Amino acid sequence: xxxxxxxxxxxxxxxxxxxxxxxxxxxxxxxxxxxxxxxxxxxxxxxxxxxxxxxxxxxxxxxxxxxxxxxxxxxxxxxxxxxxxxxxxxxxxxxxxxxxxxxxxxxxxxxxxxxxxxxxxxxxxxxxxxxxxxxxxxxxxxxxxxxxxxxxxxxxxxxxxxxxxxxxxxxxxxxxxxxxxxxxxxxxxxxxxxxxxxxxx
Amino acid sequence: xxxxxxxxxxxxxxxxxxxxxxxxxxxxxxxxxxxxxxxxxxxxxxxxxxxxxxxxxxxxxxxxxxxxxxxxxxxxxxxxxxxxxxxxxxxxxxxxxxxxxxxxxxxxxxxxxxxxxxxxxxxxxxxxxxxxxxxxxxxxxxxxxxxxxxxxxxxxxxxxxxxxxxxxxxxxxxxxxxxxxxxxxxxxxxxxxxxxxxxxxxxxxxxxxxxxxxxxxxxxxxxxxxxxxxxxxxxxxxxxxxxxxxxxxxxxxxxxxxxxxxxxxxxxxx
Numbered sequence: 001x002x003x004x005x006x007x008x009x010x011x012x013x014x015x016x017x018x019x020x021x022x023x024x025x026x027x028x029x030x031x032x033x034x035x036x037x038x039x040x041x042x043x044x045x046x047x048x049x050x051x052x053x054x055x056x057x058x059x060x061x062x063x064x065x066x067x068x069x070x071x072x073x074x075x076x077x078x079x080x081x082x083x084x085x086x087x088x089x090x091x092x093x094x095x096x097x098x099x100x101x102x103x104x105x106x107x108x109x110x111x112x113x114x115x116x117x118x119x120x121x122x123x124x125x126x127x128x129x130x131x132x133x134x135x136x137x138x139x140x141x142x143x144x145x146x147x148x149x150x151x152x153x154x155x156x157x158x159x160x161x162x163x164x165x166x167x168x169x170x171x172x173x174x175x176x177x178x179x180x181x182x183x184x185x186x187x188x189x190x191x192x193x194x195x196x197x198x199x200x201x
Numbered sequence: 202x203x204x205x206x207x208x209x210x211x212x213x214x215x216x217x218x219x220x221x222x223x224x225x226x227x228x229x230x231x232x233x234x235x236x237x238x239x240x241x242x243x244x245x246x247x248x249x250x251x252x253x254x255x256x257x258x259x260x261x262x263x264x265x266x267x268x269x270x271x272x273x274x275x276x277x278x279x280x281x282x283x284x285x286x287x288x289x290x291x292x293x294x295x296x297x298x299x300x301x302x303x304x305x306x307x308x309x310x311x312x313x314x315x316x317x318x319x320x321x322x323x324x325x326x327x328x329x330x331x332x333x334x335x336x337x338x339x340x341x342x343x344x345x346x347x348x349x350x351x352x353x354x355x356x357x358x359x360x361x362x363x364x365x366x367x368x369x370x371x372x373x374x375x376x377x378x379x380x381x382x383x384x385x386x387x388x389x390x391x392x393x394x395x396x397x398x399x400x401x402x403x404x405x406x407x408x409x410x411x412x413x414x415x416x417x418x419x420x421x422x423x424x425x426x427x428x429x430x431x432x433x434x435x436x437x438x439x440x441x442x443x444x445x446x447x448x449x450x451x452x453x454x455x456x457x458x459x460x461x462x463x464x465x466x467x468x469x470x471x
Contacts, residue, residue, distance in 0.1 A: 012298055012299050014300070014301040015275060015279075015301055015303070018275055018279075018301065019279055022277065022279070047326070112203070112417070114326075114327070114328050114386070115203065116328050116386065116417060117204060117250075117417065117440065118203065118204040118206065118250055119204065120202075120204075138204055138470040140280070140281060142328045161202075161203070182279060183279060183280055184279070184280075185280055186279075188279060
């Protein structure tokens with residue numbers, strides 16, 4: 001049994017693979033929807049534009065939805081979080097997974113875009129995935145857009161970059177981060193550890 | 202608010218099996234510092250925000266060595282890794298990304314062929330392209346140069362390439378702006394006047410570039426103490442400070458430097 005990383009052709013997965021391996025997650029990289037069956041947990045990474053990610057991810061969509069509804073622990077990272085929303089200003093017309101109501105919007109004018117670097121979290125909801133993480137702990141962000149959920153109760157943490165930016169969302173068995181836990185030092189590894197633990201309950 | 206970053210730099214001599222980290226003084230004398238991935242691992246444990254690897258030998262046959270250094274490092278180092286030295290094509294950049302690198306640093310190859318910046322940025326995003334500039338003060342003022350006032354008098358800054366061995370005649374400030382418009386997501390700015398001198402960062406240079414570009418600027422060259430980092434963060438908008446010797450030779454530990462800065466009001470990740 002393993003945590004599968006969905007490889008839908010958007011960038012290299014070396015870092016997330018190594019980080020999950022480091023925390024004992026027994027990761028496997030999976031290139032076909034059938035590969036998700038029998039997993040303990042699913043990681044949806046993501047780099048690049050929202051639209052091209054959705055294009056590449058679409059063949060996994062049915063399988064991902066089924067596993068989500070069956071309660072499989074899932075972790076979305078960066079654009080892998082943004083695709084959970086319905087749409088994005090980055091790619092008008094592209095349809096997201098829509099598991100979280102709302103849209104992905106561009107960071108405001110006047111701040112450095114992309115936001116690139118370490119920023120602190122404000123924890124809005126003390127969910128299990130943030131176990132061991134405190135207000136102000138810093139994580140590594142690289143992004144120009146961020147998710148704005150209609151139902152704010154799904155927001156687990158925010159960060160501040162000109163405005164309050166959704167940094168993590170949590171909905172049932174789904175957790176997703178705008179930052180890169182695999183590049184965020186020991187605190188990032190702690191979140192991945194929490195995820196690995198959640199797959200073993 | 203984004204934290205100011207502290208970045209140890211590993212100058213790698215890949216002419217020996219497995220590679221080794223060295224440190225030059227004013228771009229010349231060489232001192233041996235250690236094994237690349239071991240030093241990277243130590244700096245990561247000490248709280249480095251990012252690690253830069255520069256292949257100072259930068260020859261084609263040694264690129265595989267750098268790839269294996271990055272692969273080995275990324276097994277246990279979980280902060281962004283930037284890699285540079287002799288990368289002159291998207292294919293070569295891809296090898297680094299596939300080995301676990303997050304950013305490519307370009308210098309000579311971009312000066313010779315500026316489109317390289319756009320080519321890598323189009324494929325991997327602006328955040329993945331760091332333009333390195335080695336800048337030297339020129340006090341002989343010429344028409345069309347971007348002049349900066351310094352305590353030593355007005356000067357302009359000339360870009361060097363081939364690891365400081367040749368000069369280009371190119372104005373460093375103009376080049377920084379152009380590189381950003383081509384897609385560079387960050388500027389690694391080294392003062393050749395200060396590098397290896399332990400006199401502190403070139404504040405007028407750093408300030409001038411940070412004011413001209415909207416992307417993060419990494420100050421480099423001359424850092425000998427946390428005070429120098431404090432100075433560059435207080436007097437300029439530099440997003441990061443890079444240093445090599447002070448970490449390599451045990452004078453300062455990354456964690457102690459960050460504590461020092463935090464106690465003096467600098468927003469750093471502890």
